Amino acid sequence: METGPTIPEEIRRTAAQCRHYAMCKIDFLDTGLCPPGEDRPYVAFFPQGRMDLCDGLARSLVPVTEAAVEIISSCTLCGRCDCQCHFITGMRPTRVMAALKEYLEAYLRLGGEVVRTQPDEGLQELKRIVGPEWATNDPAILLTYANDPFPLAAMRMPRYVALPASRDEVAGIVQWAGRSNIPYVVRGNGGSVFGFVFTDGVVLDLNRMKGIDIDPDNWIARVQPGVTSFELQKKVALRGLRVNTAEPAATVCGNIVCTGLFSTWAKVYGVGADNFVDMEFVDAQGRVFRLNDK
Secondary structure, eight states: OOOOOOOOOHHHHHTTTOOOOOOGGGGGTTSSOOOOHSSSSSSGGGGOOOOOHHHHHTTTOOOOOOHHHHHHOOOOOOOOOHHHHHHHHOOTTTHHHHHHHHHHHHHTTTTTTOBBOOOOHHHHHHHHHHOSSSOOHHHHHHHHOOOOOOTOOOOOSSSSEOOOOOOOHOOOOOOOOHHHOOOEEEESOOOOEEEEEEESSSSEEEHHHHHHEEEGGGGGEEEOTTTHHHHHHHHHHHHOOOOOOOOOSSSSHHHHHHHHOOSHHHHHOOOOOOOOHHHEEOOTOOOETTOOEE
């Protein structure tokens, strides 16, 4: 009896070693970002996400879905991830990407079914808030928001992933989640390595919120929550400045909120408690308030 294609175990083991450092989501080597990830910044379209997808397909955690076909097909095999990942971890993910393409080609050639995930009422509401391209319930994308290298954090598949682009969209999702009694988590750039950014509800991925405004006269940088330390450093460097921030791929706001500011800069510049002059928050009811409000 003819069986379907398989992903070689050596390739699967390489894919499963991704540490979720998210360094492939910042252009720290000036090689350019992964083109599909830059175009559609779900985790799944970056090398990190394809590593998880490869492991998931090899272990039959998810089927071959429409999004899986798009994710695998969109890879250009440009090799940028080899440079970036080898610099950090010593791995070469392009072998995984090529194996994924071979697997998909064989799967389709043998008449394998491509699963279409049906939208439900919740997904339709999320798409109304963030736009049709920026909310999904496709398992191939959900899988890449479901696990972490932290050994005590079990895999949790979310029901939805949404990428808001503004404060009002964040507030709209939180309000909808409250009305629908659906849990949510907010995700910065990586996986936190503590299992804090997983849910069986909706994940808010902030990777579209990249606004940066530099006010050198007042020594202030205004940043949206999706901005990473590297991206802020790169922006202020154009003005001959530097910023006391954390590791390159960490989001600036998320790192300070979760852990306080600590980094290799701390020894030189010192670290104070007042890392924010002001900050805007969305509370659990979807209401907006500021750090300086009474």
